[in-house]
Amino acid sequence: SQQGEEDPQALSIQEGENATMNCSYKTSINNLQWYRQNSGRGLVHLILIRSNEREKHSGRLRVTLDTSKKSSSLLITASRAADTASYFCATDAKAAGNKLTFGGGTRVLVKP
Amino acid sequence: GAGVSQTPSNKVTEKGKYVELRCDPISGHTALYWYRQSLGQGPEFLIYFQGTGAADDSGLPNDRFFAVRPEGSVSTLKIQRTERGDSAVYLCASSLRTSDEQFFGPGTRLTVL
DSSP: SSEEEEEEEEEEEEETTTTTEEOOOOOOEEEEEEEEESSSEEEEEEEEEEETOOEEEETTEEEEEEETTTEEEEOSSSOOOOOEEEEEEEEEEEEGOOOOEEEEEEEEEEOO | OOOOEEEEEEEEEOOOOOOEEEEOTTTTTTEEEEEOOOTTTTOOOEEEETTTTEEEEEOOOOOOOOOOTSSHHHHHHEOOOOOGGOEEEEEEEEEESTOOOOOEEEEEEEEEE
């Protein structure tokens, strides 16, 4: 079973628009990580946010974490065609050791 | 230095054969993880090593799957008597310490005919 669930499953936007995707999870976590994947191969690490953090930024990416709601969001500002990819959240759950549990991903299409 | 590397990038085998998939983690990373990803899904955990020992192998689907990391660096995932359902992309990741960022390799796409 998957701890994290992304929403929406797919997203189509125009270049320059912002893209927001959400992740919900079920159990207490040590941290939550967001990844990008192109063409079903290697995952690129985007941001790690720890359970005691509420918001992190990296370039055009902004991640929030609400542990009371067990949810996180990833915002991509001023999207580019190169941002087209699948985005996954993954949780490092306290009760699950140090393995990551991934959601099913959000497929983002940025149209030029 | 270099990122996580995996070999081969693609492996096609016949049902019933034995395969080995190799992972070379980032130098100095003590934790190494194997995941499996089927088409259209997120990766699923298989096994995790801290140093040479398997700290958690709860994700291995059955006893046909086995992994080793004899010197605490390179790891090999071994699959015996492969089945068509084993077809997937096998991903390896490493992290400097547990609960740090996990950095993934490009994966090995296994196809069992």
